[in-house]
Structures are given as C-alpha cells and as structure tokens.
Amino acid sequence: MSAFYEGLAEIFEIPPAEIGPGFSLVDNNWDSLAIVSVIALVDECENLMLDGPALAKCETVADIEALIAKARGG
Amino acid sequence: MVEAAADKPGYSVPGVALRGVVSALPARRVTNEHFRGAFSDSDINDVIKMVGVEARHWVADDQTTADLCQAAASRLLDRLGWAPSSLDALIFVSQTPNQRLPATACELHGALGLSPTCQAFDVGLGCSGYVYGLWLASALILAGCRRVLLLAGDTSSRMVDPTDRGTALLFGDAGTASALEADAGAEPIHFVLGTDGGGAKNLIVQGGGFRTVAADARRAEGYDPGHLFMDGGAVFSFTLKAVPALVRDTLGRAGVGVDALDALVLHQANRFMLNHIAKKVGVGAERTPINIDRYGNTSSASIPLVLTTDLAERLTAAPMRLMMAGFGVGYSWGGAYMATQPLACAETLIL
Numbered sequence: 001m002s003a004f005y006e007g008l009a010e011i012f013e014i015p016p017a018e019i020g021p022g023f024s025l026v027d028n029n030w031d032s033l034a035i036v037s038v039i040a041l042v043d044e045c046e047n048l049m050l051d052g053p054a055l056a057k058c059e060t061v062a063d064i065e066a067l068i069a070k071a072r073g074g
Numbered sequence: 075m076v077e078a079a080a081d082k083p084g085y086s087v088p089g090v091a092l093r094g095v096v097s098a099l100p101a102r103r104v105t106n107e108h109f110r111g112a113f114s115d116s117d118i119n120d121v122i123k124m125v126g127v128e129a130r131h132w133v134a135d136d137q138t139t140a141d142l143c144q145a146a147a148s149r150l151l152d153r154l155g156w157a158p159s160s161l162d163a164l165i166f167v168s169q170t171p172n173q174r175l176p177a178t179a180c181e182l183h184g185a186l187g188l189s190p191t192c193q194a195f196d197v198g199l200g201c202s203g204y205v206y207g208l209w210l211a212s213a214l215i216l217a218g219c220r221r222v223l224l225l226a227g228d229t230s231s232r233m234v235d236p237t238d239r240g241t242a243l244l245f246g247d248a249g250t251a252s253a254l255e256a257d258a259g260a261e262p263i264h265f266v267l268g269t270d271g272g273g274a275k276n277l278i279v280q281g282g283g284f285r286t287v288a289a290d291a292r293r294a295e296g297y298d299p300g301h302l303f304m305d306g307g308a309v310f311s312f313t314l315k316a317v318p319a320l321v322r323d324t325l326g327r328a329g330v331g332v333d334a335l336d337a338l339v340l341h342q343a344n345r346f347m348l349n350h351i352a353k354k355v356g357v358g359a360e361r362t363p364i365n366i367d368r369y370g371n372t373s374s375a376s377i378p379l380v381l382t383t384d385l386a387e388r389l390t391a392a393p394m395r396l397m398m399a400g401f402g403v404g405y406s407w408g409g410a411y412m413a414t415q416p417l418a419c420a421e422t423l424i425l
Contacts (some may be wrong), residue, residue, distance in 0.1 A: 032305075
C-alpha cells in the first residue's frame with residue numbers, strides 16, 4: 001500500500017483496502033475540501049503540484065494517477 | 075538606500091523600526107454552533123477539520139473596518155505617547171472601506187485628529203495587504219517620513235454568501251494598527267513582493283465596482299456578484315506553490331536560514347494549509363503560531379492579529395526575528411523578514 005493510497009483513505013475516511021485505481025471520487029463527496037487535501041497529499045508524496053481545476057475534473061483514482069504521471073513528465 | 079541586488083529578488087530597507095501593534099475585534103463572537111441548521115453536521119465537521127475555525131468575531135451592522143482600526147489606532151498612539159500631530163503618514167489597507175469615495179484613510183485622518191501635513195491613502199489589498207503596508211510604510215520612512223501609522227483590517231463577514239460552506243465559516247473580522255518610526259539603528263527589513271493577475275478571478279467580489287457584471291457562468295451557477303466567490307482548490311494550489319518559495323526568497327534576501335527565525339507568521343488562511351507550509355518550509359509547528367481556530371481568516375488583519383494574540387508577550391519582552399508572509403487575493407503575495415526590538419505595546423481590544 002503506497003503512502004498515496006493511505007493518504008486517500010484518510011481523506012475519504014474509508015479503509016485503505018478500498019482504495020484502488022477504480023475507486024470513484026464522484027460517489028464519495030469529491031468536493032473542494034477533498035480536492036485541496038489531495039493537492040497537499042500529492043505535494044507531500046510526490047513533490048508535485050497538481051492543478052486544482054484539472055483535479056476537480058477527475059472521476060476516479062486512476063484519473064488522479066494519470067494527472068500525476070502527466071505532471072511528472074511535464 | 076534600498077539595495078537592488080540583481081541576484082536576489084526583493085528589497086532591503088534600513089532605518090525603520092516597528093514600535094507597537096494593537097488589534098481590535100468586534101464584541102460579537104460567533105461559534106460554529108451558529109451554523110447548525112444552515113449546514114449539515116458533517117459539512118461543519120469537514121470545515122473544522124480542514125480549515126480549523128472554531129470561532130470568529132463578526133461586526134455589528136453599524137460597525138466598519140474603519141471603526142475597528144480607529145479604536146486600535148487611538149489605543150496605540152496613547153500607549154506609545156505619540157501626539158496625533160507627530161504622524162507623517164496614515165496608510166489604510168482594506169478591501170472593506172467605508173464607501174467608494176473619499177478614501178477611508180482621509181476619514182480616519184479626521185477622526186484621529188492628525189496634522190494637515192500628514193498624508194493619508196488607501197491600499198486595496200487583502201491577504202497580502204499587511205506586508206505591502208509594511209513595505210510602503212518603510213519606503214515612506216526611507217523617503218523622509220518619521221512616523222507612519224499602518225491600519226489594516228477587513229470585515230469579510232459582510233461579503234460572504236451565508237449559504238456557501240466554503241466561505242461562510244471561514245472568515246472573521248478585525249482591524250489593526252501598527253506604528254513604524256525612523257530609527258537609524260534598526261536592522262534592515264527585507265521584503266519580497268509579487269503578483270499573478272491570472273488568479274484574480276479565483277477570489278473575487280465582482281459587484282460594487284464600475285465594470286458591468288455580465289450574466290456569466292458564475293452567476294448562472296447561482297453566485298451573487300455582491301458575494302465573495304472563492305475557487306478553493308485553485309487558491310490552495312497557488313498558495314502551496316508560491317508560499318514556500320516566498321519564504322525561501324525572503325530569507326535568502328536577508329541572508330539567514332530558517333533556524334534563525336523565532337516565528338514564522340503566516341496569513342491565517344486555513345489551518346491545514348499553514349501546517350503543510352510550515353512542514354514544507356522546515357519550520358516546526360512550535361515556531362508557526364496559528365490563531366485561525368479563535369478568529370477565523372481575518373484577511374489583511376491576520377498577521378498583526380497573530381502578533382497581538384499569540385506573540386504579544388514575547389514581542390514586548392525581548393527582541394524577535396520574524397518572517398511574515400501574506401498571500402492570496404490578487405493573486406498577490408509579500409514576505410518580510412524583520413528583527414524587532416521589544417515593542418512598547420502589543421494588545422488585542424474587544425469592542
């Protein structure tokens with residue numbers, strides 16, 4: 001279990017085992033507070049700053065991971 | 075003279091001393107109980123967990139930022155033993171002036187009985203405003219003023235949408251007064267200032283100015299142009315990007331490391347964000363005072379309010395090395411590194 005998934009589990013207040021690429025953000029209170037928490041989490045885990053509006057458009061954990069990969073590449 | 079080292083951003087101003095600071099809070103204290111009913115318990119708990127506000131002070135309908143600042147200024151002048159006639163400049167930093175014109179600073183000049191030779195003007199900045207005010211006051215002193223009164227405050231409670239959970243619980247009201255004076259022996263104050271106008275739309279009250287507010291997407295989504303709009307995610311990413319660099323640049327300008335700091339005084343935007351920044355910058359929680367739990371985000375007043383609530387005893391007892399950072403609406407940011415001598419006064423009034 002990565003620190004990123006553990007952090008996500010804490011943000012969404014669910015058991016870490018439930019977090020995976022297919023986890024639906026939109027079904028789990030994906031609001032501005034959750035978004036800023038994820039921005040800070042990614043900054044901490046990856047030393048990368050995600051764009052708030054782009055993050056808001058993510059629907060699943062896989063979408064966030066794609067954003068991270070893109071930010072890393074760019 | 076102001077140094078302009080090409081290799082380091084910012085400015086260093088010698089010969090300016092901070093003598094005292096007074097904050098004034100309105101008497102009406104609003105706890106989170108006030109919002110039960112308007113928001114669900116889980117909404118309120120989410121906000122407490124993230125933003126960290128437990129209580130805030132809000133003005134009465136007939137109370138303005140200028141009223142708070144005037145009371146703070148009167149107390150400050152009294153404590154310092156400064157005659158009103160001895161002031162050379164009054165700067166009023168606020169986004170909640172009394173009216174569109176004249177400048178509220180001119181009204182305050184009259185109310186405080188200042189001299190006709192005293193300049194008075196408004197500066198329309200919020201979160202970064204106190205540091206800009208310190209910079210302007212320092213620059214005025216460098217140019218020949220002897221004594222400058224810096225008033226900074228906001229009554230954001232008057233602008234928030236009471237149904238928007240992202241902002242309704244966040245803000246508190248406060249007015250502050252700081253006294254700066256020419257002092258040949260003072261260590262230079264180091265400043266780094268910046269702006270990113272691309273972020274203007276992310277924290278804005280569109281109404282009340284002179285540009286016609288079009289029926290744009292935000293209004294279609296139900297935002298009233300008279301209320302504060304905040305894109306929390308966008309402002310948050312800006313802050314995490316800008317503030318650690320601002321602290322690094324300001325300390326670099328001053329030629330000191332984080333270990334030299336007695337306190338990192340951050341604009342009280344959001345507790346979660348402040349903890350994150352403190353960790354990222356490498357200054358522990360014990361040197362990063364946070365008072366947002368008791369007073370909310372008080373915009374331009376937040377930095378001086380930390381000085382008079384959490385640091386008052388130390389500031390009046392001993393010299394301190396402070397790094398102050400204001401950041402937000404604009405986007406605009408300012409950092410100041412200042413070595414203070416014991417202040418004659420650091421007090422918080424409740425009106």
